[in-house]
Amino acid sequence: MLEVMELSKKYGKNLAADKVGFTVPDGKTGILLGPNGAGKSTVIKSIAGLLNYKGTVRIQGMDSRTQEAKRQFAYVPELPYMYEALTVREHLEFITRAYGVEVSREELLELLEIFELKDKQEKLGGELSKGMMQKVSICCALAIRPRVILLDEPMVGLDPGAIKELKAQLLKRRADGCTILISTHMLEMVKELWDVTFVMDKGKILGTYARESLGNEDLEELYFSVTGQQEGVGQRGQSGQENRAVESSGNGGPEGRER
């Protein structure tokens, strides 16, 4: 389970995240949506422990800054950066040592096979294309068998085959009880993955929506109506708050919409 409570982050005078709160339970996939500059990256980086913030983040009930919590948690950043002098195989070896996870050679090979990296094992990080780097980043995250996975725009740079495999892997992990949080703009790509959506703008959570309560409504339609952006035009439309009763507090749970 991932719990974010009253998370606030300031850059100088600019409040990038304002008392953000949400929960993604075990075995559920949460999607963090919002226009550019909404504060998604700040929230994601704060959860990953890369930024100092006010508030609380809990991973499986533990403070996210503790090493025990970090052992349960994997992070796939938006832009992958490899160690130039480590091979693909050494990246995996390093990450399993860092997380103290015993992973058999067969398991690692299977993961590399899934993402078509088996023949790239001995390539150095500096020799990989951006798409390959993203695949290695995903493999590293999956290799440590996390209980909570945080993915920031994970589909960017991936080929259709890798996107399909990533979705399959995420569905499998979810079925095993893993908590997943994805920040993305590619709404089409997460259609079949999501259980709960958190829509953010201007550093605040505008609303929390559970899949079962939305019925047939499309994620895209929901996004545009909540943020007030017009589909395809990019102009400010009718405010989402005028159409639906959306809770703007930071305590969104997955229970339902219009709470």
Added chain:
Amino acid sequence: MGAVRYLYVRTFVNRVRKALRRPGTYVHLVILGFYIFALPFSLKMVTEQAGMDSPQGMAAVLTVYALWVIPANLIAYARRKGLVYRKSDVHFLFPSPVSPKSVLLYAHLKTLTLQLMLNLCVLVFGRMTFSVELWRLCLYFLFSVVVHNLLEGSIMMLLYGSEKLGERQRGMVVKATYGLAGLLVLMALYACLKEGFSWQMLKDFLHSDMVQLVPVAGWYGAVVHLLFTGPTTVNLICTGAYVLLLVVLAAAAWRMNCTGAYYEDAIKFSEDYEEILESRRQGSMGKRPGRRQKVRKAGVRWRGKGAAALFYRQLLEYKKSRFFIFDGGSLASAIAGVGLAWLPIGENSFVLPGASVYVIFIFTALTGKWRKELKSPYTYLIPDTAFRKLLFATAIQHVQGLVNACLFILPGAVAMGLAPDITLLCLLFFVLFSANKLYALAMAEAAGGSTLGRTGKQFLQMLFQSVAIMAAVAGAWAGFAAGGIRAAHVLMNVCLGLVTLIFMIIAMMNFYKMETA
């Protein structure tokens, strides 16, 4: 093996393997070996002249090092700078359950290889230049690599990683360190005023008890004096203080709680650092860590079509930058020009072109904005000829060459009392040779493509320029034989100009398609 140790060892092994596959590494090793063994002999003469070819001299040099480096490091750590993390560390290491203290040590130990090499050099220099006994040097090696590293690592951990010290307290450490440095300067000034500046006064100051009493940096000097010049009451007390400080700080660092609150500052510094590396790769040398480049408001009247846009875009960028087209190269040219005028160089007018060749061939970088154009696909999409693209992409570089020529040549020409036409010919030579280097670099880019590394391309460029130098020398000889000094200057410029034109035509290849760049 722990994760951090695994990362450190594998990175080191793979880097060495990769380096051994590059021919340039062996060339570098030969040059390095030559310097390590040749430099101590040449320095021996200098130290003998200065009366510093003794263990006391070594102690004085290492005291200067301590007074310079230790306060600078303290300030860097207190400002949460100075530790270099790469973006890959931010991606993999920071979110992992590796202890944030280990992450700090990892960054500190990244410099260990360099430290070992420098300390080995100190061993060689100590033995060959300062005639220090080997056992004393070995003791110093152990002290520097093990003991001082422990102290510096503890200070780093406490200043950089501490979550109890707020920004205010760290700011106070910075101020205190500046205060200490100021105190040292005042002490040096006092000694200077009292005894008048001389080598002897400087040596006496560096060996003085009051310097050794200065906390941390001075105490390091005391240990060095104890090792190289023998015990005195003051250096024994200060060495004791150094050891006590080490024990206290190491224990405090060991017990300190650290959850990784420094990550945010470390990420900011790593981003700044990578930005600087990237901008240097692109040829811009003006960026400094943590400081945004100041950009002024400026406009430009766009004239011409096609490739002329490259020139006006560059001009606009230069107009927006703080120092316009002036950079470090201009400053260096001015200093070198004044220095040359000050030296007793006689009246031989060929001294100035000779010095120009030396300065441009060895020191001038000439990375500039033209190289950036080769990385941009838009350059190749502009519907214009490759010749015009090359011309407009490099035009401002030639203006810079002229500015540097004036700064470098004119002081010397005035001091030597050269005739105006000879001065003009010397200026033209500087500009032509700068252009020659630029096109030689571009030729090396085109010839080396993606198969040759940076070193290989540099060698190619030097080879090309050697041809140009030979052509200029041949022109000068022919001119001298035909009609004297004026003719020699004219023919030297003509020959250099012709070779440069040929280089320019070959360098055009870069602008045909991106693949050649």
